[in-house]
Amino acid sequence: MDLAPDCTVVVGGRFEGTDFGQAPAVVAGGTGGAVLRLDPRGQKVLKVVRLGTVVSDLEVRRDTGAVAVASDAGVAVLEPGLGAAAWAVGDQGPASRVAVAGDGTVAALFGKTLRVYDASGALLFSKAFGDAAVNDVAVDAVSRRVFVTGFKQDDGYTCGQLQIAWVRAFDYRGAPAWKAYDWDKTQAGDAGLCADTRGMRVAMGRDGYLYFAGESAGGNFIYSRDPQDFAEPAANVKRGPYHDAYNTASNHITYYTRLEPATGAQLLGQVLLARLGSGKGNTIRPLALAADEAGRVYVGGIAACCIAARDALSLNGRTLPPYAGDDAWVLVTSPDFRADLLWMVWNAGGKGEVRGLAAAGGAAALAAVVRLNPFHTHRALQEAGPGGYASVWPGWPPAP
Template sequence: MTNLFLLVIMLVSVAQAQQSGPVTLWIPIVQSSPPTVAGYLVSEQNDALVAVGITSTGNVIIAGNVPVLAGVPETVLPNGGSGALVQIAADGRTISRIVRVASTLSHAALASDGSVVVCGPDGLSVVAPDLTTIQWTATPGNVVRCAIAHDGRVAALMAADRMLLVYPANGGIPRSINVLGTAVHDIAIDATSGLVFATGYTQAASDLKVAFLRAYRLNDGELAWQRYGFSASVVKGAGLTADSEGRRLVMGADGMLYMAGFTDGGNSIFTHDPADIHRVLSASELIKFDSYNNPFNLSGAKSLAWYGRFDPATGTLLRGQWLLTRLSDGKGNSISIRGLAVAADGTLLIVGDTACCLQGRSGMQLFAQTLGGYESGEPFVLVVKSDFSQRLLWAALAAPGATAGSSPAVAAAVTSDRLAVVVNLNPNSVNSRALITTGNPPFATRPGGTDGYYVTMPLNR
């Protein structure tokens, strides 16, 4: 609970006022903290969650492919099927309704006004903030990632041909942008800078992948700036031969652009200026404070993660940081980022899956419970201070007495005081995997199969 005080100045009677002046009273007001709830979306069949958002009223909106949930009201929009938006009330414990918006969903994104863009094999739709009306629909083909700007413009990434489409706020004919490279993994859009962004990699040589980050102007589709994307000869000439990829992009609530990347070793382009491979990043640009963000003592190729904050208008890297795990003998090990979100003050929320082991994994506690044992590919939640100087939370999610391997956390959302994360729990042959539950969730046990899971809790700084 947080105690606030309301300053009230009351003027007493004229006679008293002449003698003593204004009287100041301090009246305490009690403001509730966001709830902490973790539980499943239990259905009779497999679930596959793809995105999560938090509305201005505190509702959690989860997007995914969700079969019928017993006892939960449903709204079926045109062409609605298993692709659905699940609305969870601000208390975190009540599944208010399911809105079926597509046959299948691959991704979704929540706009600042509460509208939602959803996308998948059938194309994309923008759903109104009330979640009962489709504002417009487009059917360009299979859309694997989508993003929506605060002015309503929408970006869509086509699966097959690395085509980026940018739609006007009310739909209509999109602008097509051909993104050069071997694979495009993610996109973002920013109305303030007037740019749309794409990241992925180019197979620059048979033995070298090189990440790229590009910005295109919304008004004409032309390239505004490029970061990374160096040629194989330049990268090899600099001695930076670890494969690299751009994996995730997001516009933070602070107005900055964030990228999460992959590299198979510390000898990577992410150690250098993304605009000038010959300049090594300074200690104030590439932030290291312990062995979990400093890639040394690596044995063989490891899938390390990296994330950075960029000025969206210029592409300047403002801050970057490594992320890796450590084995019991101290050797560096692998971790993958699957989703990230950023609060208005720059606090980062990062999720994904990991190999052994997170810092302090043995005996780790969460929600006053001791977590179950490690298993490869378990989900993690990481909160990083806005200046990248501290990890505020770094936790696995295995239930006590269980494990949670091969079950990535796939998406995240954050506000000024709250975070939300979704996970797809994959069963093993003995059905012994489980995720931690707390706070009287809708469902604390799971029936089996692939189960969607969510956790929402206060964002503590």
């Protein structure tokens, strides 16, 4: 999910059985996979492009509106009008994640291999990782950096089995520029920071900063340390029971932080967890990440019971049904991380998870997987579907 410069909404996934009344453009023999352009309110389909059998990720180039797409057919960059592909690469297998910078540089993940292309589609460099997982990629034209996140398995010291999150930055030639976290089992073990951590998402905010979202199996985590200096505490903002990892076990919780793209220096960080009625910490996992022009952070994913004020939440004047499992949630923080501007779920008795988020120019949008209907609908293009959900709502204006 992303927002184009003309305020239209761009969403990708698997769309079968209908072209929404459009004559679709077809790229590389596309079938069930598609990119849709919706009007700014998300109520009308304006364009359909078919590519692959499923689109796994996309990002809109913020100056021109070109769309970089990752699918099981590889990587393609669609022209701003979505009428054709400017270029495509289909000989490297399925692509899972993709990002595009303001200069047209595209970074994509093919399994555990990073491939970076210039604006014409020429390969700049590729790099294979031997880590346990490689989960996301971002790219920045100003610092000329490419960012990758994932986690490694580093077993055999005092923590026993241990997963360690990392962020690694490279220049446009593929040379290492900096890294964050990426500690080893000895450092973590000696400090007693034995919670498994995983890097899940990286994203360039529209404020020019890099954002990272990860998860941890409990509160004794490496996120308590500065990501580049293990001896220093992290610049974490603790406030209230949902942003402080006390009274929690090995349930997975969320962590997000703002970094300087050029150097990886940490500016702010914060933990997020759900809580049971007893006050005990519970699971909340990040699967989507964005930041708007003012640095408001949008994080989303899947949560167990319960986010704050869960029983009192309402959408469009309708109180949502009680928690029924697998809440698809979105949190929006203030730029200084000291206030929650919005913490909402879209479940109306169903189950799901937020997979895509976008925020820009006073608008916000999400894409979610629906495991079980119903989800909340309002002026919906389709009232219900077997597996997908999208929502558009007013965000905050660009100025803080």
